[in-house]
Amino acid sequence: MTTLTPDAAAPAVPDTISFSRLVRVEFRKSWDTRASFWLLFAIGAIVLIAELIAAIVTGVQDVDDVQFGTFATVAGFISQLLLPVLGIMLVTSEWSQRSAMVTFSLEPRRSLVVQAKMVVGLVWTALTVLFALVMGALFNLLYGAIAGHVDWSGGAGVTGFIITQTIAMLLGFALAALLLNTPAAIVIYFAYLFALPTILAIGSALMDWFKSFAEWINFSDAQNHLYDGFWNMTGSEWGKLIVSGCIWFLLPLAIGLRRILRAEVK
Amino acid sequence: MIKVEGLTRVYGSYTAVDDVSFECQPGRVTGFLGPNGAGKSTTMRVMVGLTPPTKGNATINGKHFHDIPNPGRTVGVLLDASAQHGGRTGREILTLGAMTMGLPMSRVDEMLHLVSLTPSEAKRRVKNYSLGMKQRLGIAHALLGDPEVLILDEPANGLDPAGIRWMRGLLKSYADKGGTVLLSSHLLHEVELIADEMILIGKGKIVAQGDRKTLMAHAGPAETLVTSLDNDALARALQGKDIAVTPAGDGLRVACEPVEVGRTAVEHHIVLSDLRSGDGGLEELFLQLTADTAREADLSTPNGAIA
Numbered sequence: 001m002t003t004l005t006p007d008a009a010a011p012a013v014p015d016t017i018s019f020s021r022l023v024r025v026e027f028r029k030s031w032d033t034r035a036s037f038w039l040l041f042a043i044g045a046i047v048l049i050a051e052l053i054a055a056i057v058t059g060v061q062d063v064d065d066v067q068f069g070t071f072a073t074v075a076g077f078i079s080q081l082l083l084p085v086l087g088i089m090l091v092t093s094e095w096s097q098r099s100a101m102v103t104f105s106l107e108p109r110r111s112l113v114v115q116a117k118m119v120v121g122l123v124w125t126a127l128t129v130l131f132a133l134v135m136g137a138l139f140n141l142l143y144g145a146i147a148g149h150v151d152w153s154g155g156a157g158v159t160g161f162i163i164t165q166t167i168a169m170l171l172g173f174a175l176a177a178l179l180l181n182t183p184a185a186i187v188i189y190f191a192y193l194f195a196l197p198t199i200l201a202i203g204s205a206l207m208d209w210f211k212s213f214a215e216w217i218n219f220s221d222a223q224n225h226l227y228d229g230f231w232n233m234t235g236s237e238w239g240k241l242i243v244s245g246c247i248w249f250l251l252p253l254a255i256g257l258r259r260i261l262r263a264e265v266k
Numbered sequence: 267m268i269k270v271e272g273l274t275r276v277y278g279s280y281t282a283v284d285d286v287s288f289e290c291q292p293g294r295v296t297g298f299l300g301p302n303g304a305g306k307s308t309t310m311r312v313m314v315g316l317t318p319p320t321k322g323n324a325t326i327n328g329k330h331f332h333d334i335p336n337p338g339r340t341v342g343v344l345l346d347a348s349a350q351h352g353g354r355t356g357r358e359i360l361t362l363g364a365m366t367m368g369l370p371m372s373r374v375d376e377m378l379h380l381v382s383l384t385p386s387e388a389k390r391r392v393k394n395y396s397l398g399m400k401q402r403l404g405i406a407h408a409l410l411g412d413p414e415v416l417i418l419d420e421p422a423n424g425l426d427p428a429g430i431r432w433m434r435g436l437l438k439s440y441a442d443k444g445g446t447v448l449l450s451s452h453l454l455h456e457v458e459l460i461a462d463e464m465i466l467i468g469k470g471k472i473v474a475q476g477d478r479k480t481l482m483a484h485a486g487p488a489e490t491l492v493t494s495l496d497n498d499a500l501a502r503a504l505q506g507k508d509i510a511v512t513p514a515g516d517g518l519r520v521a522c523e524p525v526e527v528g529r530t531a532v533e534h535h536i537v538l539s540d541l542r543s544g545d546g547g548l549e550e551l552f553l554q555l556t557a558d559t560a561r562e563a564d565l566s567t568p569n570g571a572i573a
Contacts, residue, residue, distance in 0.1 A: 015368060016335040025365045032362075033353035098349035101316060102359075102407070105345070106338045106366045108315045108331055265316045 017107055022116035030090060030120050039089060040124070043082045047132050050078045055139040059146050069154015071136030073227070076161045079128050080193075083165055084172025086124055088185040090117045091176035100265050110261050118173060125169045129162050156229030163230065164223050167249070171219075174249050177256025192248065193220060219244035267292055267446055268313065268415060272322035275308050282308045284470035285322070290448045290463070292414070295441045297461030298450035299552065305470040306450040307345065310419050314343050326415055338367040342408030342416045347400040347424070352393030356383055356403045359392065360410060367411045377406040382432070397424030405433065416440065418449040422456045434460045454552050466552060474551070481551060490524045491544030493517030495537045500527075503534045519544055 031037050054074040091114075094100040107113055144150030171192070176185040200218050204211035215221070222241040225233050233241075268290040275283040283305040290296040298306050311317040313324040315331035326334065326341055334340050350359055360374040378388050381402040392400065401424050408416060416437070422430045438460050441447050451457045457464065458478065465475040474481055493516050494500045501511045501518055507530065510521040517540060520527050524541055531538050 017366060017368070021366065021368060025362055028365065029362065032358055033351060035353055093351065097351040097353075098346070099351045101345060101349040102363075104316060105314045105331075105341075105343045106363065108334075108337060262318070264311075264318070 017112075019112060019116065022107060022112055023119050026090075026113070026116040026120045027123065029093075030086075030124065033093075036089060036093070039082070039086060043079060043086065043128055044131060046078050046082065047075045047128070048135055050074050051132075051135045051139045055143055059143060067151035067154040068136060068140045069157030071139050072133060072154065072158045072161045075132035075136055076165060079132060079165055080168040083125055083128060083169040084175075084189045085186060087121045087169040087172030088176040088182060088189070090121050091173060092180060092182040092185060095180045096182055098266070104265050111257065114177070114257060114260055118170070121169050121173055122166065125166050129165050132161075133158065156232070157227050159229060160223075160227035163226050167223060167245070170253075171249050174253035174256060177260060178252040179256075180259070197221065216240055216243050217247055219248040267328075268296075268324070268326050268417070268448055269328075270309065270313070270322070270324045273309060273312060273319055273324055274321040275305075275312060275317065276320045281470050283312070283319075286467070286470070286472055287322075288465050288472065288475060290415075290446050292446045293441055293444050294462040295437055295447040295449065295460050297457030297464045298448060298467065299454060299457055299464055300450075300452065300467035302452055304452075304467045306452075306467060307419050309467075310345060310417055310448070310450060313417055314341065314345070316345070336367060336411075338363065338411040338413070340411075340413050340415060342411065342413040342418075344404040344408040344417070344421055345419045347397070347404035350392050350400070350403075353391055355389055355391055356395070356399075357388040359403065360388075360406060363407050363410050369411065373410060377410055380409065380436075381406040398426060398429055401425055402429070405436075414444070415446045416448065418447070420451060421449055422451060422453070430456065454549050487521060488523045489544040490520045490522060490527050491517060491540070491542050492520055492524075492527050492531075492538060493540040494531060495539065499534060500531060500536050503530050503536070514544075 029036075031040055051071055051074060054071060058070070094103060103113060104110055140150060140152070172185065172189055175188050176182075179185045179188065197218060197220060200210075200214040200221075204214050216239075218240075222237070222244045225237045225241070270289070271287050273283055273286045274281065286305070286309055288296075298309070300306050308317060309324075312319045313326065313331065314337075323330065331337060331341070354362075357374060357378065360377060361371065363369075364371060364373050378385070383399065383402055383406065387395075387399065392403065395403065401421060405418070405421060408418065418437075422433060425433060437447050437449065441462070449457070449461075461478075463475070463477055464481060466473045466481075491514060492500065497513075497518055501513075504511050504518075504520055504522075504527070507526075509526070512519045524543055527541060528538070530536075
């Protein structure tokens with residue numbers, strides 16, 4: 001190839017773009033703007049503050065059954081609010097800022113770009129979970145030092161915590177792929193998280209037949225059993241988890257992916 | 267080389283691009299001209315796979331864009347300089363591009379230098395850039411992978427006159443080194459100076475294409491603008507040869523080739539101070555060709571339309 005611009009120091013033969021390179025690029029994109037940096041910072045800071053409050057409250061009230069799992073649960077409640085926002089922003093920022101045009105003209109295999117974004121979401125989820133667990137362990141030790149005994153049980157809760165956090169992030173990701181719009185995806189996620197269980201509960205209270213039906217579509221309830229250890233879950237609990245997961249995660253993700261792969265990028 | 271064959275793109279009942287075919291050759295700058303909404307951008311977007319065509323296809327070096335491995339190394343694209351995350355710095359945007367294409371980071375500095383973005387400007391966030399700066403950044407991004415083919419949509423938009431001149435030089439030398447350049451514009455003067463080949467499009471259809479000479483041959487009867495020290499005498503002399511003369515500004519508009527005016531002036535010993543081909547230029551042709559497609563309905567078409 002002739003050198004058309006000065007000092008092209010690049011290798012002569014264009015190679016294909018490897019998936020790991022796409023992941024590295026998408027990872028960099030996930031923190032290189034002010035908005036994304038502060039979101040990540042906020043996740044860490046809020047998890048830390050929540051753990052601190054939990055330690056103080058349990059310490060002051062002299063609660064007996066404080067264990068490692070308690071801190072993981074506290075962190076989990078916070079990060080299940082914020083990790084989906086991260087998942088959403090990974091996808092939608094390309095559309096709201098229109099940089100998808102540039103991204104897809106450098107890598108037209110759009111599904112690889114989406115997969116790389118999902119890997120980045122999983123990496124950040126893992127880092128958040130790790131951070132929460134390390135903080136949980138530290139606060140557990142701190143609490144132990146105050147209370148005089150350290151309880152490391154609650155491991156089932158920890159595995160449940162890891163799985164539900166991953167699901168929460170992926171759910172945000174799927175809704176974002178479906179809607180390609182940050183506010184809409186966030187609103188729908190919070191509606192799913194807070195409004196849906198209430199609506200289903202009201203429905204179940206009023207109609208008997210609805211109760212058994214609601215159990216199959218209530219994804220967040222179905223996930224609660226994970227906190228008791230997935231190895232303890234019954235067939236029916238697994239069934240409800242999978243069915244509701246298909247409705248809330250796989251379906252929007254499939255439709256969203258189809259849309260991203262086919263849509264005209266403006 | 268870019269090849270577009272029978273390209274059609276329909277949105278509902280609206281046909282944005284209607285059976286468009288053309289080629290862009292290496293070593294040449296091809297200008298893609300048309301009024302707003304003529305289908306230039308849609309055609310370019312189909313070329314780089316951002317818009318699926320309804321019919322027909324566009325290939326670059328014989329391949330569809332999707333089948334080009336690491337396309338940034340073959341095709342430099344600038345479709346919309348504003349389509350960047352405003353929260354990133356100029357340098358960060360080029361860094362991401364260089365990472366994606368697998369280029370050394372030194373390339374980022376080279377490109378910033380090439381488009382004259384200073385280190386302090388490169389550190390600013392793109393949302394604080396002027397349109398001209400965004401345009402320079404976009405050109406830097408397109409050139410990053412040292413591509414053989416450049417596809418630029420309205421690259422001169424927002425550039426100051428010095429910037430436009432700089433860009434002309436850049437694209438010209440790029441084509442001279444064997445690159446293929448396609449640039450679109452709705453401003454004829456921007457393109458006419460550098461394009462070796464021009465494609466005129468209106469309402470999704472190509473209305474004329476070719477080099478300047480070919481297009482001018484379509485522009486109707488020759489016309490010359492002349493100013494002399496004795497316009498009255500020159501006018502009488504020309505009218506004596508049955509050539510129509512009308513006053514135009516300080517001089518005359520004459521319905522013949524410049525050479526005929528020159529000859530007449532020599533014969534009558536009249537000193538000319540200005541003599542040029544008064545073709546109304548391509549501008550007249552451009553307006554004329556796109557008259558029935560333009561938004562302004564009352565454009566006169568004195569010389570008859572050309573299909």
